[in-house]
Amino acid sequence: MLLQEGKGQLVGWHDPDENRKWVEANKPRDMTDKTMTAQEAVSKYVTDGSYLAMGGFGHVRVSMVMIYEMIRRRKKNLIMAGKTAVHDIDLLIGGGCVDRVEVAYAFAHELRGLSPGGRRAVESGRVKVVSEISNAGYQWRFLAAQMGLPFIPTRAMLGTDTLEKSSAKVIRDPFSGKPICLLPAAYPDVAVIHVPRCDKFGNCQIDGTMVEDFELARAARRLIISTEEIIPNDEIRSKPWLTKIPYFNVDAVVEQKYGSHPCQMPLEYFFDEEHIGEWLDLSKSDEGNQKYMDKYVYGTEDFADYIKLIGGEKKMKELVDVEHLRRPMTAPWLKNKGGE
């Protein structure tokens, strides 16, 4: 019945029984105050060599506060879930934190073009792509983990090198008699998700699309939440159907206003395209990369300090205005577009 086995590295899989034991022993069932600083969250839950997955999508609702802090704390040898990993992985590679990636989508910035830094790292062999997968495939790996299953089926990926370089297997479906792809569960060692609001226990509300964060939050062994705002538990309890992530999935809560800058926080503030443009420009060389890190990461004490450096409340107010369509967007990369 086993028709094919992908040759990619099986990242983040655990036998469901082993993971149940881990959950039983390690995940909190009682509501305790989990608020801490970004620094505390990194030192407590991000270990060198960890398999890391970031929430959000591309440059949208990404926990940049935690990305900068991981670089500042010089985390090493992380394996990254390249699930529409874009700005996050770019910086983590630039900061020397990541050396292996399972790729669904990485090393590019959507409309803005390819990523100079990420590409250079892979092409030089400094960073290894250990397996390939599709976007749907990656999020369904998290669904399998959320459900405590060894695998989840999909009809995508069949017949391609994406499957051949993945960790999926193909069997003959005993119901239809047709080949079907089985995606192994993925349990990140640590996931970081940025949300608009949560309480101090970690009960989160998220407006806008969930992307794959619903499943990821429940798949991750350790989950760090960074939040624009901490709200009272009463607000959670008054409309419990708005809770997208419950406290018992959460290990740390880090409050950080503007914590997604320069990425977009949907319904709150827009991409800082000038800052992203500066990074895309600097990351064309190792020297530029170092310059960016020295200035924005090592040169700042924490994220509040960084926000001051990028222009503070005044700058953020502008991005709030762009997000709410009160002001047009501007972007340096626009100059190179629009023709052929």
Added chain:
Amino acid sequence: MLLQEGKGQLVGWHDPDENRKWVEANKPRDMTDKTMTAQEAVSKYVTDGSYLAMGGFGHVRVSMVMIYEMIRRRKKNLIMAGKTAVHDIDLLIGGGCVDRVEVAYAFAHELRGLSPGGRRAVESGRVKVVSEISNAGYQWRFLAAQMGLPFIPTRAMLGTDTLEKSSAKVIRDPFSGKPICLLPAAYPDVAVIHVPRCDKFGNCQIDGTMVEDFELARAARRLIISTEEIIPNDEIRSKPWLTKIPYFNVDAVVEQKYGSHPCQMPLEYFFDEEHIGEWLDLSKSDEGNQKYMDKYVYGTEDFADYIKLIGGEKKMKELVDVEHLRRPMTAPWLKNKGGE
């Protein structure tokens, strides 16, 4: 690799390719006004012999307006999804509409006791149980259908007669090497879900728990929505993250205030325990069953007429008060409880 095959009837399964073709040809992609009367919805979408699944849970958020209408229109030979089917299936059996059931939970009324009518029908052979399954198993059958998959795995049901009398199969998981149960997808011919509000196109908001309606709405070939209230499309578009069922899954929208009576509409009105008690009492005999049907179903023209009969706005106002804890509940079955 195939270790076991359940001997129950495989209800509602389609080859995923066949169902894709059906969806392509039959499900609406454009937004059209789908409002119609309960009678129109039944005659358009409920065919004798259909495989039917009702939304909600037990006596909670069940579309009683459509149940009564199906009985009034004397639908026949329906196969019912016994997914915590309680009051709905009881009445459909009493009305002679259902003759086969796949059972996760049926023939009982939770704390209120067993169902005299449903049990009598099965024990006399008038209604056949064609397969067994668990509650989680049933809703995951809908998840498989939502996902367009032939099956979804679960670690439940293994080693039991529930599996032996189900339509599931057991294989050896190629990742863990352990036996795992594969639940076949279930695509009901028609599902009926009651919601607090939706627009005329069928975009639905649901407060409270979703139970299994998220998956069921997406699994069903035809979906009838009954709603307490129709709201403008603008309200849907102003907070699109509250949309729990999008219009393209929906085939009919039936507006009916109090459409779940005598069941509970969470956050709106409480169970009518006196009415449920009257049914439990009458359904002890075929004569009583006929008396109930004559009075409440055949004796009323439509649901508005029925609501008048059960006590109209005055009665409903009381149930609204109980739901909002402004008035204590009363229940005839309470008299028989509390001792040994």
Added chain:
Amino acid sequence: MADYTTNELLACTAARVLEDRKAVFVGTGLPMIAGLLAQRLHAPNMLIVFEAGGIGPQVPVLPISVGDSRTIYRAIAASSMHEVMSMSQAGYLDFGFLGGAQIDMYGNLNTTVLGPHGSPKVRLPGSGGANDVGSLSHKTILIMRQDKRKFVQKLDFITTPGYLQGGNSRYEAGLPSGSGPFRVISQLAVFDFEPVSKRMRIFSVHPGVDVKTVLENSSFEILVPDEIRITQPPTKDELDMLQKIDPVGMVIAKR
């Protein structure tokens, strides 16, 4: 006669099995009452979860249904069956409650049918969430009225797995490692399961009940340990709290 009813004894005994800072999957009736009692006395930080999707409510009055809006009253989440059943399959739920019409020596349960499946003498509700709770919780607590017709040699139908055929058979069938029935609580005694054979064994007998009565009220042989514990009777605090939890007497008789 002791100054408590059987339901009071069952509720208090079940409540004491529950631990603080753990999660429990409850049904309506006795399990709900046991969960609330534990939470209000020794386990204030225990998480209560309902199969329709209610998670961590502060219930104002006793729910009638596990899908009832009381189960999401001031809850931390109103989710879905997919979400809570996934939680359970993934190992987040420590305790689950079960009951049934028949039980065997390995803690397997029947809630489906008495007599043959195709021509039933008595049709029962079926699995509901029971098979899921029995398969996926770390530990299940079985509450059963005990007599020779209910404690049987062979079930008419295995709805929900206990230890199946005993020994290692539960794990070999593919059910989660380390899971299974933890305690059986009847009106006569509390039982556990002998670790190797997985056969039912007396854990404690209730006050005023002798071992002989316990053994006589079963069609299968129950193991007897060397030392017999006596179940602690309900305390006044517990009985008072039960009245507060179920003031209208849905399950607990009014005093």
Added chain:
Amino acid sequence: MADYTTNELLACTAARVLEDRKAVFVGTGLPMIAGLLAQRLHAPNMLIVFEAGGIGPQVPVLPISVGDSRTIYRAIAASSMHEVMSMSQAGYLDFGFLGGAQIDMYGNLNTTVLGPHGSPKVRLPGSGGANDVGSLSHKTILIMRQDKRKFVQKLDFITTPGYLQGGNSRYEAGLPSGSGPFRVISQLAVFDFEPVSKRMRIFSVHPGVDVKTVLENSSFEILVPDEIRITQPPTKDELDMLQKIDPVGMVIAKR
């Protein structure tokens, strides 16, 4: 020279393939613009879906990312990737857009790597949602710049399935029945696929382009039908609308 840019031609040609009352899965850039153009001209009741979960928005300005909040602006739902990918797998999505660094005669695409996978000459972004769109949509529209380095005999890496090895091989691999590449649109021509062999074939050549040029700009043999159609050039209405859709010139040059 014609009075339109290549991007304008590609956008208009792609838009015309889309049908009213169907659903289309779009990425940012040209696909988004083609989708909006179709919706505002001949397909007002077409449903637009984004992979991050945006469904049926009324976009106020062109989104930069498929996860951008513009994709849920006055949308009918802001859901999740699980939801939209499930929709696609279940057959709700009629059209999907794809592009790539390399394409072969069966419409297979490479967006992963140039050179060997283990030691790449050029590392590309990988599948992203492309494999899913190419596997699960009923019909895909491939937008490709055409030259001999991009239209290749053998891909360095099959990221996204077209018709795989041609004939029935796509279906035999387990991919959905009846799905696959529908049109390829390059700066020179539009292509379809011969029904039996599933090899790429000229559907129409763009105004001012001859068949020879089309064939010369490919490393594999492209089939030529008996009769050669000419692609309709963009109309003034289409070009005007493109300016309104992309006023800042993200993809379409300002006039």
